[in-house]
Amino acid sequence: MSIAKVIRERRSIKTDYKPDAVSEELVLELLNDAVYAPNHGLREPWRFVFVSTEKKKDFVERLITVYPPEAHEKRREMYSQPAAYLIVIMKEDPRQKQWEEDFSAVNCLIQNFQLLAWERDLGVVWKTNPHNWDPKAHAILGVQPGEKIVGFLHLGFFDKENPPAARKRTPAEEKFTRFE
Numbered sequence: 001m002s003i004a005k006v007i008r009e010r011r012s013i014k015t016d017y018k019p020d021a022v023s024e025e026l027v028l029e030l031l032n033d034a035v036y037a038p039n040h041g042l043r044e045p046w047r048f049v050f051v052s053t054e055k056k057k058d059f060v061e062r063l064i065t066v067y068p069p070e071a072h073e074k075r076r077e078m079y080s081q082p083a084a085y086l087i088v089i090m091k092e093d094p095r096q097k098q099w100e101e102d103f104s105a106v107n108c109l110i111q112n113f114q115l116l117a118w119e120r121d122l123g124v125v126w127k128t129n130p131h132n133w134d135p136k137a138h139a140i141l142g143v144q145p146g147e148k149i150v151g152f153l154h155l156g157f158f159d160k161e162n163p164p165a166a167r168k169r170t171p172a173e174e175k176f177t178r179f180e
Helices: 003-009 024-034 056-066 069-080 096-119 135-141
Strands: 046-051 084-091 122-127 147-157
Touching: 003 096, 024 046, 024 084, 024 096, 046 096, 056 069, 056 084, 056 135, 084 096, 096 122, 096 147, 135 147
Parallel strands: none
Antiparallel strands: 046 084, 084 147, 122 147
């Protein structure tokens, strides 16, 4: 499959996950390719927390406590859908230039992971929910001062024969100018 085809066909898989477990071995295999994302100075500013299918229920019960009690059932239902989670955490450099380079690198790594996962029929949706910034969620995940959650990746296998429909993209020509 060409790179262009994978880029154009990849979708965020938000629902309808199969009940199959997502193995740590598969996630590590994908990450070991994804870490080849461009990153200035090879700082590799990322680290990962994997929530396995077997640990997901306990994780969800702890995570919903970040929200008000009246939101627990809705959040429990939403967070129980994926088979597993991969939380991507970035070390925050206090220097603005380095911070932006590192944030860009982590985003590239996540895109690499999504493309690699798609090739293996592993659905991913990259989420930035309010708990990403919540100190209570940071404590649950062991996020340290000077670290930032860049994304919660919801993981689960899906029926690749029936992926979500593509959404229209604006042609590059409509956002393209020439320096004169």
